[in-house]
Amino acid sequence: MANKTGKQSFSGRARETAGQIKRVSIEGNIAVGKSTFARLLQSACPDWEVMTEPVSMWQNIQTANSKDSQGSPQTTVSNLLQMMYQDPARWSYTFQTYSCMSRMRTQLQPPPAHLLTSVGTAVQVYERSVYSDRYIFALNMFELGCISPIEWAIYQDWHSLLVEEFGPRVELEGIIYLRAPPETCLKRLQHRGRAEEEGVKLDYLEMLHVQHERWLVEKSTEIHFDKLKNIPVLELDASAEFQSDPVVQEQFISKVKNFFSSL
Numbered sequence: 001m002a003n004k005t006g007k008q009s010f011s012g013r014a015r016e017t018a019g020q021i022k023r024v025s026i027e028g029n030i031a032v033g034k035s036t037f038a039r040l041l042q043s044a045c046p047d048w049e050v051m052t053e054p055v056s057m058w059q060n061i062q063t064a065n066s067k068d069s070q071g072s073p074q075t076t077v078s079n080l081l082q083m084m085y086q087d088p089a090r091w092s093y094t095f096q097t098y099s100c101m102s103r104m105r106t107q108l109q110p111p112p113a114h115l116l117t118s119v120g121t122a123v124q125v126y127e128r129s130v131y132s133d134r135y136i137f138a139l140n141m142f143e144l145g146c147i148s149p150i151e152w153a154i155y156q157d158w159h160s161l162l163v164e165e166f167g168p169r170v171e172l173e174g175i176i177y178l179r180a181p182p183e184t185c186l187k188r189l190q191h192r193g194r195a196e197e198e199g200v201k202l203d204y205l206e207m208l209h210v211q212h213e214r215w216l217v218e219k220s221t222e223i224h225f226d227k228l229k230n231i232p233v234l235e236l237d238a239s240a241e242f243q244s245d246p247v248v249q250e251q252f253i254s255k256v257k258n259f260f261s262s263l
């Protein structure tokens with residue numbers, strides 16, 4: 001599993017532009033098990049390449065803000081994820097600009113060389129996407145009042161511009177929705193114990209759950225990109241023990257294989 005840049009041969013580029021490499025995102029609530037599921041997919045098939053969510057980038061932003069007594073620049077490391085959780089009204093818009101930019105970068109990376117020559121269904125799998133950035137998190141922060149109406153208007157304006165300009169390069173062919181009750185996600189979140197998430201409460205996970213349901217199940221979220229409106233969604237019951245139960249793992253992999261073949 002990697003976040004890496006691959007070199008392309010001419011035939012690789014041809015294969016990519018011919019749409020033979022499918023692109024799918026894994027979506028779901030915080031701590032539902034996306035990274036765990038992504039590792040499972042990565043180990044299940046060499047034709048699938050998983051790109052992880054760039055959380056460590058959000059936790060380690062280098063800023064050069066002053067000079068020491070010798071005149072050398074002093075760098076500080078800022079944790080934007082922590083800042084966003086501690087003061088969402090101040091930092092949510094900044095967070096969404098950076099999270100969306102980093103997701104855009106991930107989705108724009110060319111496929112690794114080995115996918116270009118694979119004989120099976122080659123798939124690039126992303127942990128979340130530029131679409132959940134907007135239709136789950138940024139929208140939720142706007143509805144919570146942590147992103148102001150003007151920030152929301154600006155976010156949507158540049159988001160639409162970038163997605164339209166990059167066009168097919170950031171499109172997806174499918175979405176896997178890992179679905180579990182918010183209570184299950186809270187238990188997993190607490191068990192994982194990521195320091196920045198200490199203050200996350202059930203009501204926040206409930207709101208994010210509702211956003212996922214509106215977008216991926218009820219389809220009542222207003223979507224601004226034609227291809228995304230009709231995108232196939234594979235829903236998996238993530239309350240099942242897929243982390244360690246080989247039977248559940250096999251069932252999941254089989255459903256995913258069928259889904260990928262259908263795209």
Ligand SMILES: Nc1ncnc2c1ncn2[C@@H]1O[C@H](COP(=O)(O)OP(=O)(O)OP(=O)(O)O)[C@@H](O)[C@H]1O
Pocket residue numbers: 028029030031032033034035036037053188189191192238239240241242243
């Ligand atoms: N099916 C499962 N059953 C029980 N525990 C699980 C399951 N899947 C994941 N976990 C545990 O739940 C915690 C969160 O899992 P993971 O980090 O994969 O979630 P995530 O969806 O990637 O989180 P985030 O939204 O923060 O990116 C971890 O401690 C993991 O071991």
Ligand SMILES: Nc1nc(=O)c2ncn([C@H]3C[C@H](O)[C@@H](CO)O3)c2[nH]1
Pocket residue numbers: 030053055081084095096099132133137138141197
């Ligand atoms: N506000 C906000 N906007 C996003 O686009 C976003 N994407 C992920 N996250 C939070 C969830 C996990 O704590 C942690 C890792 O997924 O980061 C986000 N938070």
